[in-house]
Amino acid sequence: MSLESFDLIVIGGGPGGHAVAEEAARHGARVAIIERNGWGGTCTHRGCIPTKALLACSGHYASLKKLSRMGVAAGAATYDFAAIRRHRDQTVRIAALGVEKSLEGAGVETKTGEGRIAAPGEVICTAPNGETESLWACCIVIVWGSEPATIFPPSARILTSDTFLRLAALPKSIVIIGGSVIGVEFATFLRSWASPSGSWRYFHPSSPMRRKRPEPSSKRN
Ligand SMILES: Cc1cc2nc3c(=O)[nH]c(=O)nc-3n(C[C@H](O)[C@H](O)[C@H](O)COP(=O)(O)OP(=O)(O)OC[C@H]3O[C@@H](n4cnc5c(N)ncnc54)[C@H](O)[C@@H]3O)c2cc1C
DSSP states (O other): OOEEEEEEEEEOOSHHHHHHHHHHHHTTOOEEEEESSOTTHHHHHHSHHHHHHHHHHHHHHHHHHHHGGGTOOOOOOOOOHHHHHHHHHHHHHHHHHHHHHHHHHTTOEEEESEEEEEETTEEEEEOTTSOEEEEEEEEEEEOOOOOOOOSSOOOSSSOOHHHHTTOSSOOSEEEEEOOSHHHHHHHHHHHHTOOTTOEEEEEOTTSGGGSOOOOOHHHHO
């Protein structure tokens, strides 16, 4: 196994990783970046990009429904969730390709695979086909992101933001736990297609679901 030498190795091709890699390469460093899933990381594949693509669709749909109030008619507004998903996936593909091209344009060596620190300065990259490559650098930056937090074990009915984005059909009703940006965006998206049978509720994390249970009454006496 050969040992390729770099000034900097970045593990993780999300927004954090590609910004570091590109900036270092622009300053003349020899840089390699390793990504195991998709260029652009969570933001491109399970975060900012797919959610904004979905919100663009639901926003246009909501605007269409309001147009008649302004005296403009465009016929009855309809939607096709399969086409919406295709639009989202196409947007994600273009964004991921953009990240990869931008890295290559900055002179960064892109490597697809799982990065593992084997020894000080040494990183092993295992490609999807199982082939390994050994890289060396005096500086290694670990930018391998995070996973969605779960209160209950995920299942077909208990979704995380990752599994929500994989749904093949819109749910008829849903409870969203977490009223911060991601929860609000999902609720805004779902609300736009609201039907009489649909229902959506929020639970802010400070709601009673997260509060401590009261002590048994015997202990209180
Ligand atoms: C639903 C949702 C919506 C969001 N919307 C927005 C938004 O609108 N605006 C905004 O600013 N932020 C948004 N975010 C947050 C944003 O996605 C994150 O802040 C950002 O992706 C973090 O970047 P990162 O590089 O630190 O990690 P990540 O993007 O998670 O990237 C880490 C990468 O490292 C890779 N990796 C991990 N381990 C290894 C390994 N051993 N070898 C090789 N590769 C590895 C992973 O595959 C991943 O691609 C959103 C997040 C979610 C979940």
